[in-house]
Amino acid sequence: MSGYQNLSLLDIAIAAALIVVNGALSVALKLDLERKLAWAAVRSVVQLLAIGYVLGWVFQFSRWYVVLPLMALMTLIAGLSASNRGRRTYLGQRVDSVVSIWVSSWLVAAVGLFVVIRIHPWYEPQYAIPILGMILGNTLTGVSLGIERMTEELTAGRGAVEMSLALGATRWEAAQGPARQAVRAGMIPTLNQMTVVGLVSLPGMMTGQVLAGQSPLQAVRYQIVIMFFIAASSALGTVGAVLLTYRRLFSPEHRFMASKLVEREKPKRR
Amino acid sequence: MSTHADTPLIRATALTRYDPVRHAVLLHPTAFSLSGGQRAVVTGPSGSGKSVFLRALALLDPVDDGAIQWRGKTIARTGIPAYRRRVAYIAQRPAMLDGSVEDNLRYPFSLKVYRDVHFDRERVIKLTRRAGREADFLDKRASELSGGEAQIAALIRVLQVDPDVLLLDEPTASLDPASALEIEALVGAWFDDRPGERASIWVSHDPAQAQRVGERQLVMTAGTLS
Numbered sequence: 001m002s003g004y005q006n007l008s009l010l011d012i013a014i015a016a017a018l019i020v021v022n023g024a025l026s027v028a029l030k031l032d033l034e035r036k037l038a039w040a041a042v043r044s045v046v047q048l049l050a051i052g053y054v055l056g057w058v059f060q061f062s063r064w065y066v067v068l069p070l071m072a073l074m075t076l077i078a079g080l081s082a083s084n085r086g087r088r089t090y091l092g093q094r095v096d097s098v099v100s101i102w103v104s105s106w107l108v109a110a111v112g113l114f115v116v117i118r119i120h121p122w123y124e125p126q127y128a129i130p131i132l133g134m135i136l137g138n139t140l141t142g143v144s145l146g147i148e149r150m151t152e153e154l155t156a157g158r159g160a161v162e163m164s165l166a167l168g169a170t171r172w173e174a175a176q177g178p179a180r181q182a183v184r185a186g187m188i189p190t191l192n193q194m195t196v197v198g199l200v201s202l203p204g205m206m207t208g209q210v211l212a213g214q215s216p217l218q219a220v221r222y223q224i225v226i227m228f229f230i231a232a233s234s235a236l237g238t239v240g241a242v243l244l245t246y247r248r249l250f251s252p253e254h255r256f257m258a259s260k261l262v263e264r265e266k267p268k269r270r
Numbered sequence: 271m272s273t274h275a276d277t278p279l280i281r282a283t284a285l286t287r288y289d290p291v292r293h294a295v296l297l298h299p300t301a302f303s304l305s306g307g308q309r310a311v312v313t314g315p316s317g318s319g320k321s322v323f324l325r326a327l328a329l330l331d332p333v334d335d336g337a338i339q340w341r342g343k344t345i346a347r348t349g350i351p352a353y354r355r356r357v358a359y360i361a362q363r364p365a366m367l368d369g370s371v372e373d374n375l376r377y378p379f380s381l382k383v384y385r386d387v388h389f390d391r392e393r394v395i396k397l398t399r400r401a402g403r404e405a406d407f408l409d410k411r412a413s414e415l416s417g418g419e420a421q422i423a424a425l426i427r428v429l430q431v432d433p434d435v436l437l438l439d440e441p442t443a444s445l446d447p448a449s450a451l452e453i454e455a456l457v458g459a460w461f462d463d464r465p466g467e468r469a470s471i472w473v474s475h476d477p478a479q480a481q482r483v484g485e486r487q488l489v490m491t492a493g494t495l496s
Contacts, residue, residue: 163364167427255330
């Protein structure tokens with residue numbers, strides 16, 4: 001590739017030293033963030049180096065039985081971290097979030113790899129892994145926001161939900177208000193992203209392709225395609241997660257099982 | 271709908287409920303039946319299971335044992351919304367949706383189970399007058415109602431669709447005496463509209479009210495109804 005500047009470890013060290021800026025600010029303003037900063041810096045370096053080595057290895061062995069398990073692992077991690085959010089949870093939330101992320105992101109990735117980009121073989125890791133990764137990252141946000149909002153709406157609006165049921169509403173009639181709010185909440189980050197892309201933010205993938213020597217016009221085409229993959233998958237994932245939550249919390253006897261919603265021991269917010 | 275004088279409206283047998291977490295008994299096996307023309311009152315200390323009993327009859331909470339029959343028939347899953355249309359549960363704290371009082375009164379008609387009936391403004395204004403309010407009550411914002419007004423609106427929301435049974439879960443517990451009397455008058459008028467056909471269960475902790483709102487006095491003590 002013409003004009004591509006490889007980075008040495010020294011270059012990385014110089015960039016990493018910029019963390020000192022954050023440290024100095026933390027000390028000067030008494031933010032008490034020094035330890036967190038150091039930990040975050042170490043983590044990001046270690047995680048990225050590790051994934052670099054893993055990907056390097058996977059790219060060498062571009063076999064389906066290497067790529068597929070890696071994709072599955074990525075999906076599982078995305079599903080589990082999506083379920084870690086929110087003040088309230090319920091039995092089975094983890095399963096619901098993994099299932100909704102898995103189904104939606106793999107469906108959209110399959111359309112992307114087989115129909116849109118049409119690469120051969122389909123598991124070519126250079127395409128399959130980053131594309132799935134980008135889809136997962138955004139679907140994760142949608143799913144976790146959707147579940148979080150659904151449980152919050154049902155907690156705050158319990159009186160209204162029970163009033164509807166007591167009047168004779170079916171479980172879906174009673175739940176649809178909160179469910180709509182939850183799906184909206186899950187889809188809005190993607191919509192916001194789509195409206196400012198190119199104006200305020202230059203997405204990492206596009207920037208990366210340009211840095212690697214790709215023409216901006218081609219890079220933009222890829223970005224457009226990815227944007228729609230992301231939108232489709234996070235919408236599907238959010239709707240799926242909200243519906244699964246609904247099924248857990250409303251019984252076929254048209255009851256709202258509020259006692260299944262429990263507050264987390266230690267609230268984890270990311 | 272024809273009423274058979276000998277078949278009770280609601281018949282509960284061995285209705286039992288445990289606390290799902292601590293496995294304590296919330297409601298000991300309870301047999302109970304309610305016929306048209308009966309006004310039952312349940313009193314008892316708070317936490318004794320009055321609400322548990324009423325919510326079980328409304329099928330709002332799962333029971334661990336026992337069965338409920340409506341007019342001599344068991345209630346299928348798909349029949350639960352229709353049952354709740356006939357047997358209306360009124361909570362202590364009225365839940366109002368966003369919008370005006372009228373929006374709230376129109377809400378039931380958006381539900382599948384009320385497809386055969388329509389919102390009748392004249393009828394609702396008559397009910398509003400019965401509660402000592404004028405027609406402009408319908409234009410008020412639901413969020414700006416006092417506790418008493420909200421409970422009146424919630425009651426009209428239910429009464430306008432002619433339930434056969436009212437399950438009143440301390441509907442006046444947090445209201446001033448004047449509002450409480452208005453609620454009692456509304457329920458009384460509903461009961462008298464169809465002599466011998468309608469029935470109510472009123473949970474109350476006020477002995478004077480208990481005397482006013484029913485003839486059949488029951489007491490709940492630690493999950494046992496007597």
